[in-house]
Amino acid sequence: MNTHAATDAAVTVRALAADDLDAVVAIDAAIEGRTRRDYIERRLAAARREPAAHAQFAAVVGQSLAGFILARVLAGEFGRRRPALRLELVGVRNDLRHAGIGRRLFDALDTWAQRHGMAEMRTAAEWRHTDMLEWFDSLGFDLAPDxxxxxxxxxxxxxxxxxxxxxxxxxxxxxxxxxxxxxxxxxxxxxxxxxxxxxxxxxxxxxxxxxxxxxxxxxxxxxxxxxxxxxxxxxxxxxxxxxxxxxxxxxxxxxxxxxxxxxxxxxxxxxxxxxxxxxxxxxxxxxxxxxxxxxxxxxxxxxxxxxxxxxxxxxxxxxxxxxxxxxxxxxxxxxxxxxxxx
Incomplete structure (x- = not known):
């Protein structure tokens, strides 16, 4: 599929479901070069156990999962008095990269954060992961005072x-x-x-x-x-x-x-x-x-x-x-x- 074929009209963003596990694992494995099924299965299970503490979204093109984003609410971490949201993982299918799907997923996460009173978003990455750092910069992230x-x-x-x-x-x-x-x-x-x-x-x-x-x-x-x-x-x-x-x-x-x-x-x-x-x-x-x-x-x-x-x-x-x-x-x-x- 052409990377520009996934237009805004073609992309649907919805809550991530348990049935998405296999597709999420496949997208993540293609990105990472190894499977992390156990980790991803646990993250989805944690969200089912404690739904108020997790925000997880899927992007769908046609009938196929095109990408996903996982985040978790921080309540007492960082010594903060107000809740924040930690972006944990995001992935987009390789054939659909640069089609704006990551941004659509993040916008859904940002809307969720605003609706639930999150004061800020947090995340972390290795300094050598330049593609991810550039993406964070485009979304308005700054270095944290930590x-x-x-x-x-x-x-x-x-x-x-x-x-x-x-x-x-x-x-x-x-x-x-x-x-x-x-x-x-x-x-x-x-x-x-x-x-x-x-x-x-x-x-x-x-x-x-x-x-x-x-x-x-x-x-x-x-x-x-x-x-x-x-x-x-x-x-x-x-x-x-x-x-x-x-x-x-x-x-x-x-x-x-x-x-x-x-x-x-x-x-x-x-x-x-x-x-x-x-x-x-x-x-x-x-x-x-x-x-x-x-x-x-x-x-x-x-x-x-x-x-x-x-x-x-x-x-x-x-x-x-x-x-x-x-x-x-x-x-x-x-x-x-x-x-x-x-």
């Missing part, structure tokens, strides 16, 4: 030198989800966990975690934390949640997930969404213990890197992560703020 940092998963090799009352929020994204919620460990990492007893989070931990988070952030994010904990309980392959205990009480927590689907992803990466330590237990090794347990789990499951996103102004948090071996990532964070009155 820094993505990452490190290799080499349990025992990182250099934790300090701990602090931190609350860490990272961007939401898709994942080639792997079950890394299991508690594998070995004696090499055990010394790093002496700062606390680290174990998997359970629903009964919610109130204590929400209290610590409130002490750190000054805001009540009980609902956000409950939603992420519920996700971990429903599917341990999507998310892992850990708590740290000292003196018989919860004094810290960490939430992370596996991610392979974002633009430019080539291997499983663990993304830390939230990390918090009770201010009364600052500098007692609690944060180090949580990271050490996470690294042990990821190393056992052959996930090679872990990343997170931090506001550039949060020097204390950046210092903590840099001391743990994190460094600036090759990926950039972008934001598209809604215009006043829009």
């Amino acid at each position: 820094q993505i940092v990452d490190t290799a998963v080499e349990p025992g090799s990182w250099r934790p030198e300090r701990d602090g009352p931190v609350a860490l929020e990272a961007g939401e994204g898709p994942g080639h989800e792997i079950d890394y919620g299991r508690g594998e460990a070995n004696d090499h990492e055990r010394v790093e966990r002496d700062g606390a007893d680290v174990r998997s989070m359970v629903p009964e931990d919610l109130d204590a975690i929400a209290r610590i988070d409130r002490d750190i952030t000054g805001r009540d994010r009980h609902d956000y934390i409950a939603a992420r904990l519920g996700e971990a309980m429903d599917d341990a392959g999507v998310r892992v949640s850990l708590t740290a205990r000292r003196d018989g009480a919860i004094v810290g927590y960490l939430m992370a997930r596996a991610d392979l689907g974002d633009f430019g992803r080539t291997e499983p990466v663990a993304v830390i969404d939230t990390l918090g330590v009770d201010p009364e237990y600052a500098r007692r090794g609690v944060g180090r213990a949580l990271l050490a347990q996470l690294f042990a789990n990821l190393g056992a499951l052959r996930v090679e890197r872990v990343e997170t996103i931090v506001p550039q102004r949060d020097l204390a948090l950046l210092g903590f992560l840099h001391a743990a071996g994190f460094a600036p990532s090759q990926r950039l964070s972008f934001v598209r703020a809604r215009e006043a009155g829009a």
